[in-house]
Amino acid sequence: xxxxxxDNYFMKRALQEAEQxxxxxxxxxxxxxxxxDQIIARAHNLTETLNDVTAHAExxxxxxxxxxxxxxxLTKCTLYVTIEPCQMCAGALYWSQISKIVYxxxxxxxxxxxxxxxxxxxxxxxxxxxxxEAAHLLKKFFIEKRNLN
Amino acid sequence: xxxxxxDNYFMKRALQEAEQxxxxxxxxxxxxxxxxDQIIARAHNLTETLNDVTAHAExxxxxxxxxxxxxxxLTKCTLYVTIEPCQMCAGALYWSQISKIVYxxxxxxxxxxxxxxxxxxxxxxxxxxxxxEAAHLLKKFFIEKRNLN
Numbered sequence: 001x002x003x004x005x006x007d008n009y010f011m012k013r014a015l016q017e018a019e020q021x022x023x024x025x026x027x028x029x030x031x032x033x034x035x036x037d038q039i040i041a042r043a044h045n046l047t048e049t050l051n052d053v054t055a056h057a058e059x060x061x062x063x064x065x066x067x068x069x070x071x072x073x074l075t076k077c078t079l080y081v082t083i084e085p086c087q088m089c090a091g092a093l094y095w096s097q098i099s100k101i102v103y104x105x106x107x108x109x110x111x112x113x114x115x116x117x118x119x120x121x122x123x124x125x126x127x128x129x130x131x132x133e134a135a136h137l138l139k140k141f142f143i144e145k146r147n148l149n
Numbered sequence: 150x151x152x153x154x155x156d157n158y159f160m161k162r163a164l165q166e167a168e169q170x171x172x173x174x175x176x177x178x179x180x181x182x183x184x185x186d187q188i189i190a191r192a193h194n195l196t197e198t199l200n201d202v203t204a205h206a207e208x209x210x211x212x213x214x215x216x217x218x219x220x221x222x223l224t225k226c227t228l229y230v231t232i233e234p235c236q237m238c239a240g241a242l243y244w245s246q247i248s249k250i251v252y253x254x255x256x257x258x259x260x261x262x263x264x265x266x267x268x269x270x271x272x273x274x275x276x277x278x279x280x281x282e283a284a285h286l287l288k289k290f291f292i293e294k295r296n297l298n
Contacts, residue, residue, distance in 0.1 A: 051221050052212050053244035054203075063201050072200050087266055088244065091237025095202035115267050117236055
């Protein structure tokens with residue numbers, strides 16, 4: 001049976017957020033948070049615009065989702081994020097007790113897997129959803145940035 | 150020679166922030182960020198008030214300091230925080246490239262030392278400044294909370 005709301009569907013929405021970051025000259029990473037097949041938060045990286053290293057897509061999505069739910073725990077939610085979370089974002093996700101993290105492409109150098117960031121025991125993580133699209137957008141951004149400097 | 154602005158001086162200011170959190174019923178942790186012997190940001194934990202797991206004292210201090218400086222890197226700054234940072238906050242401090250982290254008491258269970266969170270190569274960390282005061286306030290909070298429930 002066809003399932004309209006699957007991981008690909010939601011990761012595409014996260015990619016749309018990443019594209020919005022790209023257009024603004026931000027490192028193009030996007031995220032959405034889903035509860036009961038409904039998107040309750042969408043965000044993209046805004047570290048340059050907000051002049052704030054903490055303004056990663058995931059951090060803003062966590063804050064927005066808690067706002068929507070009226071409670072700070074995201075125990076029945078799934079985060080879709082185009083690139084594997086860093087240790088800051090994985091640390092925030094630990095506190096949120098989120099059910100599931102789905103990332104697109106790995107970040108071998110600064111991602112939470114290589115750096116062994118502790119996830120909450122209630123949290124599962126999986127990756128590789130639309131990873132080529134996510135990685136391609138990121139590479140394009142850095143190549144263009146290098147050529148500008 | 151007497152040095153008016155030493156680690157104890159600034160940690161006392163961070164403890165005053167922690168006391169403000171305590172009064173609000175928040176887990177009592179406070180932080181200040183210092184540049185050239187001047188406090189450029191002060192903050193305390195507001196996770197309950199803001200309904201947001203990311204609203205740790207350090208996170209808000211980082212955002213406020215970047216705002217003050219007009220740049221997102223805190224390369225010439227020192228963070229004073231009453232309790233050792235968690236992995237989220239240490240991860241944020243990594244991105245900020247802060248010069249120095251000074252904490253009061255250790256957090257053996259959820260602190261960045263036990264959890265091996267990676268600090269930026271430009272960052273040094275030291276602890277134990279007014280640790281008894283910081284730990285005492287935290288213990289008092291949790292004992293009172295337990296007795297209320």
